[in-house]
Amino acid sequence: MSSVSGTSGGLCAVYVGRFQPPHAAHVGSVLTALGAASRVLVLLGSANLARSVKNPLTPAERETLFRAALAEAGADLSRVTFRPLPDRFDADLWAADVRQVAAEVYGPDARLALVGFEKDASSSYLRWFPDWERLPVPQTPGLNATDIRTALLEGRALPAGLPQTVALALARFARTPTCARLTREWAALQAARAALPPGVMLHEERWLHVTGGQVWLRHRLGPIGQGLWELPGQVLKPGQVAAPGDATFDHPARALVAPTVAQVILGPPPADLVGDAVPVFLETALEHPRLFHEDAGVILARLTGHDG
Numbered sequence: 129m130s131s132v133s134g135t136s137g138g139l140c141a142v143y144v145g146r147f148q149p150p151h152a153a154h155v156g157s158v159l160t161a162l163g164a165a166s167r168v169l170v171l172l173g174s175a176n177l178a179r180s181v182k183n184p185l186t187p188a189e190r191e192t193l194f195r196a197a198l199a200e201a202g203a204d205l206s207r208v209t210f211r212p213l214p215d216r217f218d219a220d221l222w223a224a225d226v227r228q229v230a231a232e233v234y235g236p237d238a239r240l241a242l243v244g245f246e247k248d249a250s251s252s253y254l255r256w257f258p259d260w261e262r263l264p265v266p267q268t269p270g271l272n273a274t275d276i277r278t279a280l281l282e283g284r285a286l287p288a289g290l291p292q293t294v295a296l297a298l299a300r301f302a303r304t305p306t307c308a309r310l311t312r313e314w315a316a317l318q319a320a321r322a323a324l325p326p327g328v329m330l331h332e333e334r335w336l337h338v339t340g341g342q343v344w345l346r347h348r349l350g351p352i353g354q355g356l357w358e359l360p361g362q363v364l365k366p367g368q369v370a371a372p373g374d375a376t377f378d379h380p381a382r383a384l385v386a387p388t389v390a391q392v393i394l395g396p397p398p399a400d401l402v403g404d405a406v407p408v409f410l411e412t413a414l415e416h417p418r419l420f421h422e423d424a425g426v427i428l429a430r431l432t433g434h435d436g
Contacts, residue, residue: 140234141165141263143243144213144226146173148183149276149298150194152289153268155201158208160265161243167207168243169233170194171226175212176417176425178356179306180384181281181314186418187212197291209233217379217423221435223256280307281314309354316351320385325366330388333370334361334424335397336431342407343428344397352384353421357413359428360397360405363388375431382423392427 141161147154147170161168175187185193191210198205211229216222230240241261271289279286280298290298301307324330336359337344345357364370373391380387397405414434417425429435 138239139165139241139261140230140238141168141241141243142171142226142230142260143168144171144173145244146183146273147190147194148174148185148273149294150190150197150291151271151273151276151294152291153271154194155197155203155291156268157243157265158198159201159203161241161263162203162207164263165241167209167234169230170208170210171213171229172210173213174215176214177422178353178418178420179310180353181277181310181317182384184277184280184301184307184310193294193297196293196297200291200293214417215423215426216435217377217382217426219256226257278314281311283311309351312351313354317384320352324386328366328386330363330366330383330386331368331370332361332363332388332390333373334359334390334392334427335401336392336394336428337396338410338432340407341410343410343413343432344402344405345408345413346403346405348421356421356424357408357419358421358424359392360401360403362401375427377423377427379423384422390427392431394431 141164143157143161145154158168158170172187172190174183177183179186194210195205195208198208211233213222213225213229216225230238234240239261240257241263242257243263243265268289271287275287276290276298278284280302283302286295286298335344344360346360348354348356348358370389370391373393375392375394377390377392382388382390396402410432413419413425414429414432417429419425420428426435
């Protein structure tokens with residue numbers, strides 16, 4: 129993948145991220161891209177996932193904040209396009225989605241450049257587009273969205289590096305019932321992680337039971353993912369390994385507490401694991417992926433043949 133510099137009227141840039149929340153480095157990256165490309169497509173990742181401590185803001189909220197921050201910086205918003213991008217927990221499917229949206233926005237024959245720099249494993253995707261050019265952006269040491277989210281959920285002063293519009297919006301968000309729920313989730317996650325052995329890999333078993341056009345789901349009751357749908361089943365104790373199921377889901381970022389391998393069995397769950405599961409119309413469930421805990425909605429779509 130070659131690097132590009134300077135202004136090129138025929139170059140179109142693609143910038144992928146979760147932007148939870150957008151901060152000064154994100155704004156700087158778009159400004160750099162606008163200096164080298166005629167247009168910039170910003171893809172808002174994890175668009176299909178529920179609110180969580182990792183993804184506290186909806187795609188619409190992130191777009192609003194990003195637009196406001198870019199306007200504050202004097203960017204030409206007529207040259208910036210935003211689109212949601214779902215998490216697939218599968219590199220090939222995810223990369224295909226990126227290519228598809230880029231083709232829809234720019235056309236199939238556009239000259240494309242991917243915006244970003246490789247800071248850690250989360251940016252390994254930059255190598256998945258060898259036929260695209262690379263548009264490097266300046267690094268901002270010490271500035272990352274993880275620290276901003278942590279400060280927000282722990283009620284501390286937000287770190288420097290937030291555009292004023294974003295800082296004000298987060299201050300308002302901090303006073304909402306939604307943020308209060310996420311604060312409880314954060315505390316519960318910290319406690320759950322502290323109780324686990326270092327470097328542990330957890331295992332879980334889940335049952336996907338679809339019959340008569342309905343899927344059996346249950347609502348989570350605890351503070352982590354409270355009220356969200358999940359498949360009936362259980363997370364096993366540390367050291368226990370689930371027996372092989374009909375499908376395995378083991379993406380390292382799929383679970384909030386710790387890396388967790390899920391074995392999914394097709395069919396009705398055992399009586400002792402049914403819990404308070406109820407039948408939900410499959411069509412309804414598939415239409416609302418952001419009502420699912422972690423990747424349960426992705427699992428449901430994939431195993432029922434509705435993941436596109």
